[in-house]
Every structure is written in structure tokens, then in C-alpha cells.
Amino acid sequence: MRSHLRSKGIQVKVSSQSVGVGTTTTEMSWATIEPFTSTPLKASRPAKRPRVELEEDTEMGNISSSEIDPQDSTYDPARSVTAETESSATSMPFHKDAKYIVFEKCLLSLFESCPVCTRACNVCPHRRGTFIAIDQLCPHCEFFRQWRSQPVVGSTPVGNLQLSAAIYFSGASFLKMQKVFRAMYLKTHTYDAFRRHARTYLEPAIIYKWNEEQNLQLHYLSQNKNVILGGDMRADSPGHSAKYGSYTMMNLQTNNIIDIQLVQSNEVGGSYHMEKEGLRRSLDLLEESSIKLDCIVTDRRPQIQTFLKDRKINHYYDVWHMVKGLSKKVEKISREKDCSLVKKWHKSITNHLYWSASSSDSGPEKVAKWTSIMNHIQDIHTHSDPAFPLCQHEQRVSKDHSKWFHPGSTALNRLHRVLTNKRVLSDVEKLSPHYQTSTVESFHKVILHFAPKNVLFPFIGMLCRYVFSLRT
Template sequence: MVDFGLVDYQCKLRLAIDAVPSPEDFSILSEPKLCCEMACQTKQPAKKDAACQTHPDMKHMSTQHRWKPERRSKSTQVKQQKRYVGCNTSTPFIPLEKGPLATSTPLKRPRREAEDSDCSFQPGMTDSSIYNESTVIATPPHIMRKFIVYEENLMDLFKNCPACSRHCAIKSRTVGTVLHVDQTCVHCEHHKQWASQPYVKNIPAGNLQLAAAVLFSGSSFLQVTKFMQAFNIQGICHTTYLKHQRTFLFPTINWQWKQHQNTVIAEALKGRNVVLGGDMHADSPGHSAKYGTYSLMDLRANKIMEIQLIQSNEVGNSQRMEKEGLETSLRELEQRGVTVRKIVTDRHPGVMKFLRESRPSILHRYDAWHMAKGVGKKIDELAKQRSCKEVGPWKKSIVNDLYWCGASSSSGKEIVAKWRSVVNHVQDIHEHEGEFQRCQHPPLVGDQARQWLKPSTAACEKLTQVILAPKLLKDLENLSSDFQTSGLESYHSLILKFAPKSVAFSFVGMLCRTQLAAMHYNENSGRPQATTAAGELRWHMQYPRYRRGEYTVRLLKRNPTFEYVDRLQDLVFESVLEQPQLFQESLKGLQVPDHLCTQFQRPEKSEAVAKHTS
């Protein structure tokens, strides 16, 4: 059956004239239609978008601030400006050659991070700065780690321009330990200045810290300079070292020593009288010393309490320096409220007379080591004589007896009685008259037997004169039985590390180096004995020169610490640099004596040379 209605409908289905596109229409469709999207270039009038900024001088709706050319937003703290070359869109991008985006930056404009690293950059000079002094040097320069960097490896970092990656021109110069590098790109006009270390108060931090490290460690500037020259490391000149030493370092040491001394004295005054040990250290052997350092030590705590530096021309000659040093030291301590009950010194005649006449309330005792040293020297001189050679082997035994007499006696008379028995003991006589009637050692048999001296021989008679010398017997009554000055002798050996006798120092330089030695000694005087990993105590065998090859056993202490150096460096970089005049006042009151050469008339150099060559 045929549906004629459907046939009629099919007859009516016809295409419109423009329903099928012609080939000419495809050329029109191939050209993209430009659409306006967010942050895209458009020919429409400039508008303000709430999501992103499309005009360089329009107001941003989210941050509410002006975005000016070559500026950085302080609210977002951006280090560098970014270049936006496109955004999300459904149509093809416009080529950059046909028109730059509104937010793009010129290619030849210097990069912002290059300006931030400039060592001469001042944060207050521009509104776009985000740095200040506290952010530039967040860590104190003396705490920062330092590395040895070779020049060629360092210059590799500046060969290429950070803006256009092309080759740059590099110029470098040094100011002491600091290296300055000027980087210039001839292609994009990029310029950068770089310094290898920060500046503190217009002073290179490395220059100042090098001078501080040399002085605070007790080193010699000349030796350090030789080392750095051998390593080909840049250093500072001697003039710069002396300038920093005079302006910053000496005031720091003197001020820190005063604070440390106050702490030591306060500890010594806690409810007890003070027992002191005193002795002088000369800067050169013999009777031609220029400086004499007299030190007083708290023998209970083993701490240095007072230091006095005396120059020989202040008192007339070097023989009078020890007495003057003791007198000045006691006066300083008495002004601080220190009451001295006992003092242990050597048998210097000037010191003995001063304490006997001016300080009768102070109990004066003599050090056993100094007395034993004097007796030992006399025995050595006696043993050099042909008729007294057999006296030499007795030296060690006699010196040990002197120590034993002081340690085992409760009074001066008992010490003298025991000492007199030595004359009989060397003759194999062990029973005596007086308070000490018999030797306390067991019978000597076998290898313990000695080569006894024969009575009435030259060796026996001369040794008796040494042992029973009237002055020695008188001084033995005041021999110290409980305190010794061995700590002072160790301190004097330490002074040689900070102020060697082979190097000449100024008065202030000698004083400050002595104060450094005192702070080092006080910090490490109470070190415990070292132990192994298993907890066993460690010992050390030595062969000292004075024993002439014979060994001695000493306990091995833990490694010393140097916290005082850290405190000094903190003081220099955190306080002294800020107010140097405040710390320099501590040295202005110091009475510095004239040089030794001022007491003589100095001729002209030409006259002196002519007189010498004539």
C-alpha cells in the first residue's frame, strides 16, 4: 500500500540555497575570531579586571595599592618581577612580536636580584627595597662558617650574565681579606657588585676577625702572615692589624678581664679568708728584664686574682720590680675588700722585708719548690768539684727530704729538726739528737743501700755546710706545709705561649696578653683527669729535660676549652663596635710608662751611622 501523504511530504523536502557552504566560505572560517579574555591583549578600551592587573597604572582590587613601573609590592615582598606572556584562553595567542603584554618588562632592564646583592646597596635609597641591615646580616659574621675558595672557581660564578646568560666583563679587587667583584654585561647592560664578606660599621668583618683571632689565640701576627703567604691566602697588613688591635681588641680584653676578675674575687670572699700565692714572671732571663708581671693566685681555688705589670724604669731597675708588683697587687685587693690571711712566695729579700714591716698581720710562708730548687743548684755546683763527685747521686734524695720535712711537720721547729738529720743520714747514721731522734724509713737492704759519705771527707764537710747553712735553717721555719705555688709556675709557662720572650711587645700589648693567659688558666685550672672509653683513668709518661732522661708519670687531663675566646669575639662584634669609646675608657686610666729609650738622648741617624763607621 502506498501512502500518498508521505510522497507528498518528500516532494516538499528541498535544501535552501545557502545551506551547503561554498569553497569561498572555508577561507573565511579558517581565520580565527579574536576573543577578549582575562589578561589578554585586546583592542577594546583599557579596563580594570578584579582578578589580574592589565594596566601598569591601575588600582588592584585585591591588594589596594598602586603598581608603578620598576617597583615591587611591599606587601607581597617579591624579590623579582615576573613576565606574564599569556593566560588561559580558548583561542590562539597573539604573537609577542605584534604587541607586548601590558605586564611584560623590557628586555634590557637590569634584573632586580642583581641590585639586592650589591655590597654598597642602601635600603633607604629606594621604595622598592625589602632589605634592611638586620636582614642582610641575620647571623653575626664572627659565627658564620668560612671556607677556603680558589679564585678561578669563584670567578666561574660571574662569567655569565644572570639576565641574558651571555658572557660578562669581570673586575675584581681585594681589601685585606675581602674580595670585591664588579660584573658588567655589555649586551643587556646588567651590572652587579658583590663582596665576599659582610661589612660591620664600614669595616670588613673578615679583616677584624682575623686580627681578633691572632690576638685572642695568643699567636704571632708575623707567624700567621708567613703561613698565609705560604698558602697564598689574602690577609691584612701589619698596619691594619695594629689599628684594630689598638682601637677594638685591647679595650675588649681589658674590659673582659675586669669583669672576670670581679667574679673571681666575689667567689674568694664567700665566708673565708684568702690564702694567696705570689710570684713574678720576667720577660727575659737575667737582670736585664724590661717587664715584670707579678701575679697573685687564690691557692684554695687555683685562680689568678690580680695581675700587675711593672716596667723596670718605673722602679729604677729590674731587681725592684717584684717588691713593687706585690705592694701594688695587695693594695688593689685590699681596696676591693679582700682580707689576706696567708701568702706564699719565694724568698725574695725585698718581698720578705716588705711583708715583715708593712704587712705584719699577713702570715708569710715560703714555697717548698723554690727552696728545693735553690738547694739542688748548690748541690749541682758542689758535685762539679773533683773532690765532691760522690755528692751528685744524693741530690734527688736530699730534695725529696726537704719536701717531706714540710709535708710531715706541724711546726717550724719540727721541720728544722728533721732537716738537720739529713747530715747524719748521708753518713749512714739514723739515730739523732734533739726532737727528731730516729729516721722513719725502714732498713735499707740490697739495691736500696746507698754510697754513704765518709765522715770528715771534703765531700761530707762541704755538703754539711750546704745543708746547715744558717739562712736556710732560718727560712725553713717558715716553710709552707699546706700550700704551694706550683699553679703559679704553670701559669708562668702559659704566659710564654701568649707573650714569648723572643718577641717585643708594647706595655699595653704585654698587659693584655697576660690577661688573656690569666683568663685561659682560670677557665681550665679545674679540668678533671681524662678517661678512656671504658672509664679508666688516663696517664702520660714524660721525659722532662730537668730530669736528664729519667721518666716521670703525670695524669692526663681533658682537652682545654676556649669559651673565653667566644665571649671576647661576641663582645667585639656586638658591643665594642657599637660604642668603642665606652670600652676605650678602661684603658685611658692606665698609666703607661715611658719607653726605656727616653732616658737617653737620641741622636740623628746620620750622626749615629757616622760615629759607628768611623
């Protein structure tokens, strides 16, 4: 503690008597007391009357803006220098100001003695969530002041609003945070106050910012040609019992989210139709923005195939979704009798599908490369299809003939029916050669942190959590 130093608090001449903070100087400054520089001592005298019990979410009637830092008429400004506690000299914004956990007894001990006459004062605290205002009145010299723990904007304490924003924007659950606060006896506001902050401030701000950024993205795409988008739907629960379904449209060339359409199942007559409705709304938005699509990459749902075909949009399939379906069928064959050899080729078959899609320039070439797998697993590396007449690997003479399939074997026949049927060949021809929807799937994994599937949110709350997950 430094003597003869002006501060934002109140400086008065006092005796060496302890007033709640251990000191022996003849002049003390309330604002220059730094933490952990002195050991707090017990107050020299108790308060004249016991402090008022704090109540949950008390009204702000006693701490209105008209009562900020009031002074009695008998108070002499010449004896002390009073600075406005809420007009800080620093330009640091409220939300970046550091916060600390302060124990109630330690806080109230600072107001037990009058800074003017050093006698015991009447202390009356008022709390609203994380905010506390303390009225200090000296019955002897009639000194009065009110201290606030945090700024107040309008009638909303900044700390309460910032806590709600921190919980909302981090994807945390208020009810879980409330359990932590209660376990520590740390005061906080109620869930109703949290929802009021979300409806009044947080959610409108998120929607406004998203609309602003989305308009910039749409304007950028309207200036470009050959736009390639990827789309996929995420349901808020597994199976066909979902209440909400969100369709995400991403620019696969830049990995930027272009549009998110949240669809409620009762709008479209069931969760089965939510993906088509979400895609339709996204495409309508793109058309209104004069965006010309080169192609769109999605999964292989027949409903989506028919819809995009009717709208005359080039449609490609994501390779991973097709690999996932074929992989299950190949694994099932490998468990059958006399088909154990299929398990050894399982990984090679799935890799071959990726290679057929990424190394081809046309649909017929993809089909030719894909069907060559049936000859390759028999140790035959020349093919009748002119689009792919010869395997591209080095020609080798195999010494282990047991790893190859034999013509007419049960395993080979089962694989042939699964890998080269009419539907599979039709889908292979439309596999996306370069861009996939894996980035959209990664975004959906991020959403799980903000909107887990086992928690139900209101419509606007669900949409805001989807949008805010983009900031991560």
C-alpha cells in the first residue's frame, strides 16, 4: 500500500485502528488495496445490526439508476474525494474485464466501518443473479454510498448477460452449469432469466450475424461460375422419429456453409420427407440469388435422385456413402460358408471403388475400372472393356495361388451378384470424381457439441445452435 496516492475510491485520514483490512498506515486508499498483499484481520467492531439475508433474484427497486452513488447533504466533499465507480478510466469493454470469485464475508467486511468516522455502519446487500449491490449507511455521520459488483446496462446486470452468453455460445447446458454453481454455493441467475436473455439478446444477434454473412456468401457465389455444392441432412434423433431435420448446403470448393434449413417433421408429414424439403428450400434460395450450379453432391437416396433429376441439376453421389453400403454386404458374404477368402479382399475392394471414382474422367470409365475388380481377384489383369483394357499396376507372377478366387466358386459368384448388379453399376457411373461430402459430415459432428441428440431445444434455439457452431 502506497501513501499519498489518489485513487478511484475514498481517501480519508484514519487512525491505525483496523477497519477490516490489516494496515498500520495513517492514510489508506480503498482502491489501492491489492490482493494477497496483506492478511485480512477480523473487524474491530461488529456491524450495528445483522446484515439482510440475500434472496434469490431480488428486484432492482433498491438499486435503480436514480440512486447511483447518492450522497447526504451533510457530507463534506472537502474531506474525501469521490470518484464515480462506474465511469472507468480504462477503455477496456465490459466483457473483457477480468472477473474473480469473492466470498461474501470478505466482501461485506469492507463495508462494516465508515470511511469517514470509522464507526460501524449499517450494511444492506441486494442481489440479482451474479450481481450484488451493497448500501452502506453510517448512522453517526450519515455517510451513505452504494457499491455495485458489476455494471448495469438499462436494468440488466452485465455479468448475468455475459454468463448467459458464455453458456449459450460454448454449447454448454445451463442446468449442468447450475449444478456446478450450487455445489460451490456460487450465486447465479435462474433458468428463466437465462432463457429471457437468449430470446431478447443472444438469439436475435446470432440470426442477424448469420443473415449478414450468408448474404455475403450468396453474393460471392452469384459472381462465380461452375459452383459445386454438397448437401446432407442431420436429424435430431436416430431412426424415423426425429422432430427436427437440418439440411446443410456447403460450397465444396471453399468448405464454407452456404445455407442451413431447419425443417420440423409436422411441416412435411413425417421425418422421411424432411431431407427433400430442406433441399428444396436451399435450392429455391440459390435460385433467388441467381447462383448457377455446376453440380451437387449428396448421398444416394432415391427420393433425392428423382427430385434433382426433375429439376435438371447435375447430381453426383458421395463415394463414402456407397462404400459404406457395399462394405456391409461384402462383410456379410465373408461370414458365409466357403467365403472366408472374401474377408482378405474386403479392404482392397473398398479402396478400388475410391480409386475408380477419383481416377476417371467419365462415367463409362468409372464402370470399366470398377468391373475390372472381378478379373483382378482371379489373377486376370486384361479386360474386354476398351475403356479400361489393362490393369495399371506392374505385372507380377504370383507364387501364392491360394489368395486368388477360382472361377465358378461360391465366393466369386456371391461377390459378382453384389458388386456388378444393375443398380450398383448405375450408381458407380454417377460417383463424384473429386469433391465429397465428408466436410459436411465433419460439420455435423461439430453440431453434436452444441445440439446433442438427447436434448430437445425449441425451434429458434436449435437453429441458433446450428448457426453458432459455424464459429468454431
